[in-house]
Amino acid sequence: MCRxxxxxxxxxxxxRLALLEGCVDVDSVIEEANLIPxxxxxxxxxxxxxxxxxxxxxxxxxxYVPGPVLLDSDRFDLDFDRASDGGAHRWKSTG
Numbered sequence: 001m002c003r004x005x006x007x008x009x010x011x012x013x014x015x016r017l018a019l020l021e022g023c024v025d026v027d028s029v030i031e032e033a034n035l036i037p038x039x040x041x042x043x044x045x046x047x048x049x050x051x052x053x054x055x056x057x058x059x060x061x062x063x064y065v066p067g068p069v070l071l072d073s074d075r076f077d078l079d080f081d082r083a084s085d086g087g088a089h090r091w092k093s094t095g
Contacts, residue, residue: 018066
C-alpha cells in the first residue's frame with residue numbers, strides 16, 4: 001500500500017472484494033483501492049488479466065466473480081472478523 005496516498009494495488013482490492021463481496025467491477029475496485037479518477041482503463045486491464053489467470057471469472061460487462069484459482073485456494077477458513085470495515089483506505093484520523 002502506498003501509505004502517503006492511502007492507496008493500494010488494484011489487484012489487492014479486487015481479490016478482497018471478490019472474496020468478501022462475491023462480485024467485483026471496475027468502479028468498486030477504484031473505490032476500494034482509493035484510486036484517482038481516470039484509472040478505469042488500468043483497472044479494466046488488471047481485472048481482465050486476473051480473469052486470464054483464472055483468479056476471476058467474467059459474468060457480464062466488466063463484472064467478475066471469484067474464479068477457480070481463488071475458490072480452490074483453500075483460504076475460506078480464514079477469520080475475516082478483523083477485516084477492515086469498508087476498505088483499508090478508510091483510516092480513522094487520530095488528530
